[in-house]
Amino acid sequence: MYTSLQNFIAEYTNEAEGTQRLLDLLxxxxxxxEVMPGYRTLGRLAWHIVTTIPDMLHRTGLKFDAPYEHTEPPAxxxxxxxxxxxxxxxxxxAIRTQWTDETLLEEVDLL
Structure with a gap:
């Protein structure tokens, strides 16, 4: 659990950079x-990564621009x-302007 926005932002930035490097290879x-016959394509899987985190964070009340989770992946x-x-x-x-360290203490059901 994070207790500081700065810690969250630093770790998320690091993780996002790793994801960005992976996406850059597409x-x-x-x-x-297809990942396996009959399963998601790499494009659909990549788009899932792009849309899932924003969808979850929108459930916390955080407002920012991001694609809707169930949109078709770009070609x-x-x-x-x-x-x-x-x-x-x-x-x-949005996190920098809409949240505080105290926001991180709130429980939010993301399901």
Missing amino acids: TDASLKQ SAAEIVSTYRTAVQSMLD
């Missing part, structure tokens, strides 16, 4: 590749990468 062709790897970068920055800006 190509338009790779988006169509372009560059668009997925760009959208992730923008959503992370928007989320972090």
